[in-house]
Amino acid sequence: MTRDKLKRLGIDLPLLPTTSVGSLPKPPYLLEARQKFSAGKIKTAELRLLEERATKEWISTQEELGIDILVDGEMYRGDMAAYFAENLEGFKSSGLVRSYGNRYYRKPIIVDEIRWKQPITVDWWRFAQKLTKKPIKGMITGPYTMMDWSFNEYYSSRREACLALAKALHEEVKALSRAGAKIIQVDEPAISARPEELEFAIEAMSTVTKGIDAYFICHICYGAFEFIYPEMLKLPADNFDLEMSNSELDLVELFRAHPFSKDLSFGVVDVHSHEVEDVETIEKRIRKALEVLKPGQLWIDPDCGLKTRSREESLGKLRNMVEATKRVRADLGQVS
Amino acid sequence: MIPMEFIAASSGSYPRIGDSIEQQRHRQAYAQLERGDITAKEFEQVQDDVTREVIEEQIRAGLDLVTDGQVRWYDPISHLASAVKGCKINGLLRFFDTNFYFRQPVIEGRLAWQRPILKKEFTFAKEVSKKPVKPVLTGPYTLAKLSIDRKRIGLQKIVMDFAEIIAQEVRELAGAGAEIIQLDEPAILKHPDDFRIFSKAVETVSAEKGNTRLALYTYFGDAAPLYEKMLELPVDVIGLDFTYSAKLPQVLERLGCDKDIGLGLIDGRNTKLEKPDEVLQKLQHILPALDCKRTYLNTSCGLGDYLPRESAFKKLQVVAAIVKKAKEMV
Numbered sequence: 001m002t003r004d005k006l007k008r009l010g011i012d013l014p015l016l017p018t019t020s021v022g023s024l025p026k027p028p029y030l031l032e033a034r035q036k037f038s039a040g041k042i043k044t045a046e047l048r049l050l051e052e053r054a055t056k057e058w059i060s061t062q063e064e065l066g067i068d069i070l071v072d073g074e075m076y077r078g079d080m081a082a083y084f085a086e087n088l089e090g091f092k093s094s095g096l097v098r099s100y101g102n103r104y105y106r107k108p109i110i111v112d113e114i115r116w117k118q119p120i121t122v123d124w125w126r127f128a129q130k131l132t133k134k135p136i137k138g139m140i141t142g143p144y145t146m147m148d149w150s151f152n153e154y155y156s157s158r159r160e161a162c163l164a165l166a167k168a169l170h171e172e173v174k175a176l177s178r179a180g181a182k183i184i185q186v187d188e189p190a191i192s193a194r195p196e197e198l199e200f201a202i203e204a205m206s207t208v209t210k211g212i213d214a215y216f217i218c219h220i221c222y223g224a225f226e227f228i229y230p231e232m233l234k235l236p237a238d239n240f241d242l243e244m245s246n247s248e249l250d251l252v253e254l255f256r257a258h259p260f261s262k263d264l265s266f267g268v269v270d271v272h273s274h275e276v277e278d279v280e281t282i283e284k285r286i287r288k289a290l291e292v293l294k295p296g297q298l299w300i301d302p303d304c305g306l307k308t309r310s311r312e313e314s315l316g317k318l319r320n321m322v323e324a325t326k327r328v329r330a331d332l333g334q335v336s
Numbered sequence: 337m338i339p340m341e342f343i344a345a346s347s348g349s350y351p352r353i354g355d356s357i358e359q360q361r362h363r364q365a366y367a368q369l370e371r372g373d374i375t376a377k378e379f380e381q382v383q384d385d386v387t388r389e390v391i392e393e394q395i396r397a398g399l400d401l402v403t404d405g406q407v408r409w410y411d412p413i414s415h416l417a418s419a420v421k422g423c424k425i426n427g428l429l430r431f432f433d434t435n436f437y438f439r440q441p442v443i444e445g446r447l448a449w450q451r452p453i454l455k456k457e458f459t460f461a462k463e464v465s466k467k468p469v470k471p472v473l474t475g476p477y478t479l480a481k482l483s484i485d486r487k488r489i490g491l492q493k494i495v496m497d498f499a500e501i502i503a504q505e506v507r508e509l510a511g512a513g514a515e516i517i518q519l520d521e522p523a524i525l526k527h528p529d530d531f532r533i534f535s536k537a538v539e540t541v542s543a544e545k546g547n548t549r550l551a552l553y554t555y556f557g558d559a560a561p562l563y564e565k566m567l568e569l570p571v572d573v574i575g576l577d578f579t580y581s582a583k584l585p586q587v588l589e590r591l592g593c594d595k596d597i598g599l600g601l602i603d604g605r606n607t608k609l610e611k612p613d614e615v616l617q618k619l620q621h622i623l624p625a626l627d628c629k630r631t632y633l634n635t636s637c638g639l640g641d642y643l644p645r646e647s648a649f650k651k652l653q654v655v656a657a658i659v660k661k662a663k664e665m666v
Contacts, residue, residue, distance in 0.1 A: 095644025100437035102366040
């Protein structure tokens with residue numbers, strides 16, 4: 001079904017398309033520049049040049065690796081929620097909050113009515129797409145996650161905050177689509193936080209995607225899917241991008257019980273482990289996915305963004321992922 | 337009857353880092369430890385310093401009963417589970433509906449207590465604190481419910497195994513001089529059908545408390561449906577999170593409370609600061625129904641993994657301000 005939609009959008013993909021979830025590790029020179037920028041030692045223009053350089057490098061690296069759908073690598077983003085909060089009206093930033101282990105982030109605080117002012121990610125999408133013939137995913141953080149990952153000092157309820165965010169983010173998706181993005185990913189890692197709120201999370205996603213002619217991917221990770229599955233299939237997206245390897249593929253059993261009806265980007269490498277999974281391990285994971293999914297439904301990617309891994313670890317994981325995919329593809333080719 | 341004693345209390349963790357350069361030490365040391373630039377012993381020294389600092393900060397905010405901030409805990413689950421025989425620590429999972437992630441234990445076989453887990457941490461905190469320190473344990477039901485039962489041992493068995501382990505911890509902490517021990521059981525609110533198993537586990541833990549007072553704290557869910565049953569449990573204090581439940585105050589007014597109570601009327605998950613007078617109004621409704629000796633005022637949950645340090649401090653100041661007014665009111 002959805003492969004037809006992609007074709008209609010002018011996108012021709014091989015079987016088991018490979019992609020990345022979004023973020024890729026920033027090179028040392030960029031990390032250093034970002035620190036200098038925060039300390040007021042360099043200007044926006046100087047930082048921008050380095051962000052562009054890093055983006056170019058990652059685009060060519062992804063092409064060399066043979067990945068099918070590329071990402072810009074988010075060289076210009078820090079935290080995925082804070083980045084959008086900084087660029088929308090109605091937010092201010094908090095002090096550092098712990099995320100896990102030794103990782104901290106600045107959690108946005110909603111202090112006023114949320115409004116979309118101007119395109120946030122469109123320039124970067126254009127910049128990256130000009131560098132390659134392969135499709136670049138448009139990439140936004142979804143309204144439910146933005147709400148759940150922010151403190152709320154303005155709206156009277158979580159629902160109200162979420163729907164206000166959906167309206168604002170719809171404008172961003174519209175702008176991406178107008179610029180030419182055909183595949184748009186909405187990151188909703190928080191969506192399984194409160195199963196009783198899935199209803200308005202779906203309503204919010206409908207608001208975001210309404211009337212936009214694009215192939216929508218919804219990325220979800222580190223959640224308790226058993227509480228929102230199969231209801232989550234009602235989210236208006238063509239493809240769900242799920243973390244599978246970090247939880248030792250428990251979801252496969254869930255899909256055995258209730259078939260997965262959309263396309264699925266299947267996370268085959270754990271982004272929180274330093275270990276580079278070997279090709280055989282990844283191949284096994286892909287074959288396990290094929291026990292519950294048709295080949296035409298399946299995309300292959302890492303569990304989540306790779307920004308917390310080193311460049312070497314990321315390259316290793318992506319390289320083995322592409323190789324494992326090729327092996328399975330070859331077998332599928334022989335079968336058909 | 338109006339309760340006689342109000343206590344401004346911590347309800348668990350406190351942010352281990354803040355925004356100032358001095359407050360970043362724990363984070364930097366952690367990274368240095370991971371890179372092998374400092375030794376475990378040097379890191380321990382930093383953890384000691386930060387523990388001292390967060391205790392002092394809780395006291396400065398006006399609390400009467402503090403914790404060590406749980407600054408040595410990787411998360412509320414794996415800090416305990418990793419010290420238990422039979423547990424392996426797995427990947428990250430969201431901790432309830434928060435923005436915080438914990439590492440999930442995998443039950444590999446028969447669980448067994450090996451050595452005191454919290455005793456040393458508690459003893460250190462007690463020695464450096466000018467106010468009483470309350471050790472915090474995650475309860476057996478929550479530990480079991482958040483573990484992966486790969487070998488299909490069954491929830492009940494795992495809960496009871498953890499209950500024996502936590503009971504042993506309670507015995508150790510009581511022996512080390514803890515006057516009150518907090519037992520966190522958020523998971524039971526999401527699974528009320530397991531109350532019988534839960535209740536047995538609490539009994540097992542409570543049997544080892546001796547003269548120490550056991551405070552059962554629940555949060556991240558609506559406690560109203562379970563409140564009546566909680567009153568039957570062999571614990572000395574019941575701690576409640578009021579941010580999830582519109583009905584909880586009415587339930588309390590109707591059923592009263594013959595135990596001591598921990599009122600989580602201050603939202604530990606949002607930076608918006610409560611106005612003491614508004615909280616006091618809520619308190620005035622609840623108090624006449626209570627039949628307890630002590631009322632603990634606290635945030636709805638520990639603050640360490642949910643609020644920036646600066647907001648956490650302000651929240652505790654609000655707690656202390658309310659206690660001050662409540663005392664005047666009585």
